Amino acid sequence: EIVLTQSPGTLSLSPGERATLSCRASQSVSSIYLAWYQQKPGQAPRLLIYGASSRATGIPDRFSGSGSGADFTLTISRLEPEDFAVYYCQQFEDSSWTFGQGTKVEIK
Amino acid sequence: QVTLKESGPVLVKPTETLTLTCSVSGFSLNNPRMGVSWIRQPPGKALEWLAHLFSNDEKAYSSSLESRLTISKDASKSQVVLTMTNMDPVDTATYYCTRSHPRAGVAFDIWGQGTMVTVSS
Numbered sequence: 001e002i003v004l005t006q007s008p009g010t011l012s013l014s015p016g017e018r019a020t021l022s023c024r025a026s027q028s029v030s031s032i033y034l035a036w037y038q039q040k041p042g043q044a045p046r047l048l049i050y051g052a053s054s055r056a057t058g059i060p061d062r063f064s065g066s067g068s069g070a071d072f073t074l075t076i077s078r079l080e081p082e083d084f085a086v087y088y089c090q091q092f093e094d095s096s097w098t099f100g101q102g103t104k105v106e107i108k
Numbered sequence: 109q110v111t112l113k114e115s116g117p118v119l120v121k122p123t124e125t126l127t128l129t130c131s132v133s134g135f136s137l138n139n140p141r142m143g144v145s146w147i148r149q150p151p152g153k154a155l156e157w158l159a160h161l162f163s164n165d166e167k168a169y170s171s172s173l174e175s176r177l178t179i180s181k182d183a184s185k186s187q188v189v190l191t192m193t194n195m196d197p198v199d200t201a202t203y204y205c206t207r208s209h210p211r212a213g214v215a216f217d218i219w220g221q222g223t224m225v226t227v228s229s
Binding site for chain 1: 212219
């Protein structure tokens, strides 16, 4: 089973700053099967990025995804107040999905 | 509008079997290449994928929980059912059903609101 490790665990930033979140896989992952989600307290997760770099419907262009192989990145170019949340990466292989442990982006 | 809604017991006792129902609307469970997964999240913890039902009726399960899980569908009722046997307090979590849509690859583009299940005697 592929393990996804996200870093950092918590990111303390101010509105307007750039956020860079990392997701590292225990082995190479097909980029088409790498996704990112945002989750706010008391809410279900929301799909942000699929295929490593494609934004889901309605997602602002300040969110971008990149990477390949075993290293992937979610970047939020300028943090808005509504972006403070927990972010999860996810991968799919051999009819199995796994999630990272999450990165919390909090207000500094 | 596409929606998914989970339903089931709020409280189950240890060793009991949990049965959760996901009622979907706005799309057909027979639609090719779409699927439905169950995912759970213990309080304060990360998401954990449990099981997936593909549109061709093939099923996939988390390797760590496979012996306890069964996923099935009743397309006529637009429902996907998950059963989990031998419940334990560590299974206390919010359980979500989600949809995978081909336009998002195998990612989950629509989520239900989730249903909180507590396992306690």
